[in-house]
Amino acid sequence: MSPVISPKALSLGKLSLFFCPLEHELLTFEQADSIRRWLPEDELTKVSRYIQLSDRDKGLMVRGYLRGILSQVANGSIASNSHVHCENQSEDISPWEWRFEYGTKGKPRLIDEQRAKTGIEFNISHSGGWMLVAVIKQAQGEPVLELGVDIERYRQSTNIYPILNNYFTQNESDALLSLPEDKHRDRFFDLWALKESYIKAKGLGLALSLKSFSFDFTKMKAKELAANIEGESAKILNLFEGIGLNLQRGESIKSLDSWSVLFGNLNQDYRFAVSVGPVDSLSVVTHRINLAKLVSSTF
Structure with missing residues (x-):
């Protein structure tokens, strides 16, 4: 075989x-x-x-x-x-x-x-x-386990700023806008992939408001992972883990410590995210x- x-x-x-x-x-x-x-x-x-x-x-x-x-x-x-x-x-x-x-x-x-x-x-x-x-x-x-994944194609044509107000929490929007402007689009697609992965893990579709949960990158850390990719033995994927997942209830924020979330870049055009819990x-x-x-x- x-x-x-x-x-x-x-x-x-x-x-x-x-x-x-x-x-x-x-x-x-x-x-x-x-x-x-x-x-x-x-x-x-x-x-x-x-x-x-x-x-x-x-x-x-x-x-x-x-x-x-x-x-x-x-x-x-x-x-x-x-x-x-x-x-x-x-x-x-x-x-x-x-x-x-x-x-x-x-x-x-x-x-x-x-x-x-x-x-x-x-x-x-x-x-x-x-x-x-x-x-x-x-x-x-x-x-x-509840498991959800998303893979997204990076798109230069997407007007990201109107979407921030409609689908991201205030904390997420503020954190994104505090980054250098040339990093805004990357962080937008990071967040979008993460949000899609959590919605898919819960299996609720858009019945789960994208503003009812948020991601915190303050403790994020990068991890290099050797990929088992045929013909590309030296291929390294950059994963980012240590991302906080919080439930939003008005002004109340509850951390979901029993969940693990991560995202990474397959290549310059595609990024992916995973949400899984409890682990x-x-x-x-x-x-x-x-x-x-x-x-x-x-x-």
Whole structure:
């Protein structure tokens, strides 16, 4: 089996971030046909509704990445320089066997039976040419985690200042505006990604006001993380952690110390954020996924 995902993704309690390129030119006819065989009728119908071929291809890729990654992580069938063996092959879950249910605002999760069997919580986000899949695998009996991720494409055209008043708290706006002007746009997208990740973790959509919670960067610290990215062994991702998450109730502010939030830059055009709780500490490993290897190795 060709290397697909680092064995570190198997560690219980570790947050694995899978970065998946979505250039539709990467999808061959054979891979598309394989992914279609993984999908139930309702998902095939959703994909077929896209008018543009490129959008249909991306729809297949999003679903293929998710199902393939879940099977790799759940089954332990992950190859590296040393062989990693899945002890109970009869318990393997194939990509076409995954079943999802959805919260009232559309947040996907595994059905209860598969959540209990695998201990997996996941969340996904995609923007432009990238998809991010976050997975945490927990031991049986551990409390259910709330997990949300967002990946955002940096946009020069966005007029950020009117948005500050509508969606950011006064403290967030003041802190952003106190930065040098050439840093305003970067901090805006940092905040936007963080807010999206927390909303997705809670599964409430825009029913959760963006002004009902805030992020504090005063204790933020940078951390360099070696990424398990094929062909880019020296690739370093800059993560920023130690960010405070607060609930806002009028003038009252309550710190959510049981949550971990972080953000980082995949490259100069894309940034990402993660919110997860309750956790005492959070260890992170990152991967870039090769679709061809994922599809071929998951059979």
